[in-house]
Structures are given as C-alpha cells and as structure tokens.
Amino acid sequence: MLQALLHSLADPLTLGFFVRALIAVTTVSVLCALVGVWVVLRGLSYIGDAMSHAVLPGIVGAFLLNINLLLGAVVAAIFTALGIGFVSQRSGLKQDSAIGIVFVGMFALGVTMLSRAPTYSTDLANFLIGNPLGVTSADLWGALAVTLVVAFTLWAVQKELLLVSFDPTEARVVGLPVRRLNNLLLILVGLVVVLTVQLVGTTLSVSLLITSAASARLFAPSLRRMVVMAAVLGAICGVLGLYLSYFLNTAAGPTIVLVNTAAFLLALTLRGRREA
Numbered sequence: 001m002l003q004a005l006l007h008s009l010a011d012p013l014t015l016g017f018f019v020r021a022l023i024a025v026t027t028v029s030v031l032c033a034l035v036g037v038w039v040v041l042r043g044l045s046y047i048g049d050a051m052s053h054a055v056l057p058g059i060v061g062a063f064l065l066n067i068n069l070l071l072g073a074v075v076a077a078i079f080t081a082l083g084i085g086f087v088s089q090r091s092g093l094k095q096d097s098a099i100g101i102v103f104v105g106m107f108a109l110g111v112t113m114l115s116r117a118p119t120y121s122t123d124l125a126n127f128l129i130g131n132p133l134g135v136t137s138a139d140l141w142g143a144l145a146v147t148l149v150v151a152f153t154l155w156a157v158q159k160e161l162l163l164v165s166f167d168p169t170e171a172r173v174v175g176l177p178v179r180r181l182n183n184l185l186l187i188l189v190g191l192v193v194v195l196t197v198q199l200v201g202t203t204l205s206v207s208l209l210i211t212s213a214a215s216a217r218l219f220a221p222s223l224r225r226m227v228v229m230a231a232v233l234g235a236i237c238g239v240l241g242l243y244l245s246y247f248l249n250t251a252a253g254p255t256i257v258l259v260n261t262a263a264f265l266l267a268l269t270l271r272g273r274r275e276a
Contacts (some may be wrong), residue, residue: 012246024135028196029234031147035192036213037226042165048209050103051193054080056110077190085183146195207257215267237263
C-alpha cells in the first residue's frame, strides 16, 4: 500500500511542467509570507486584491507598446503604491480608503485602455489569469531574484518597520522616515503581487499573501515565527493543492486556494479549542 502511494506521488515528478510548478508555488509562498505578515499585522488585507487589479493599466500599456508585460506591471505597481501613500498622507483618510480610491481609478484606466486594444492577446490573458503549470525556467529565476531582494530589504528595515507599524508617533519622535518606510512597504507588496499574479494568477496571489499569514498569526508568538510558519504552511498547502489538482483533474490555482482556506479554518478551530 505504502509503495503504491509513493509510486503515485512520484509519477507527476516525471513531468517537467509539474516540477517547475512545485518550485514556483514554494518560492512564491515564501515570498508572500515575507510581506504577508506585514499586510496582516497592519490590517492591509485589501491591498493584495487591489494591487492585483490596479496594475492592469501598466500591463495593457506594455501590451500596446509591444514591450515586456512584467515591466509595465512593475511600473504600475510602484505608481499605485506611491499614489496610495500620497492620498492617505495628504488627505488624512485611512489607508483602506486611499487604497480603494487609487485602485478603482487605476483599474478603470486599465479597462479603458483595454477597450482600445485591437486584439486580446493570449500572452496578456495568461498574465492576468496566471497558470502555475505554465511556469518557465526564466520565471523561476525571476521569482528567486525578487524573493532575495524583498527578503534583504525587509531584514534591513525590520526594526524600523515594527516601530512604524505599532507606534508611528514614537517613530516620528526618534526621527524615523515614517512616510518613506510606509511607501517602501507598499512598493514591496506591489512587486510581490505583480510577480505572483504573473505566475499563479490573481486569486491565488491574494490567497498566498493573506491566508497563510493569517493562519500563522493565530499561533505564532513573534514576528519571526509568524514568517516561518506562514512560509512553511503556504508551501505545504501549495504542494498539496498541486497534487490534488493533478489527481482530481481540477484547475491548479483554485485548488490551492481551497487547500489554503481549509488550513485556515482548521487553524481557527484548533485555536478555539485551545482557548476553550
């Protein structure tokens, strides 16, 4: 029985696209955990979905100009992040309101630009929808590079971000650049969302960014453990979801999302029993 099970699990590993998808989902899970914990801790869960739609004008613009779609998405993500920071800081509105204003405006701009596109390219559709099983080796190297850059940046400003997140008044008193640190975090979230949307699609991008980090927060006593737990949980759910999609013949992205959601519900149940 055990031998048959191991043989079944090994079968998909003979397929190059499945192995690349496993590596991609694992890498993206770690990447999302790095910024997802900050998104959850600061109550910015809305930003993942907003960013994934707000980059549309950059993608469409790149398509119309016949340049790299990822470059256009990155430019739009940075512009969106800075726009959110500008609106929230200058208007006095809460950040979720600023996110809503900028996100809707950017998305509407993207739809308007899309209506001017002569054709709806397959490449453009794949970028917007995502496909874990269509990941290339170049995509994997790009994901690894972004992961290293994000990890180093967050490690370098971790203490400052903690103070800004939980006591912005004290952060200003000690002379920290609160506005720049907030904008930096928004830009990092934007970059992560752009990469994950390209690799695994909008729905899975938001799920990896938020759900695993939310599950980890229920049990992790510190930021470091929360990051590790979110990364491990996201990777496990990603691998399990890919295998289930292979054996059940279902779409990979939504299957992984369902596994992530089930893991969160299980964590919530266990937390409730522990506190009872």
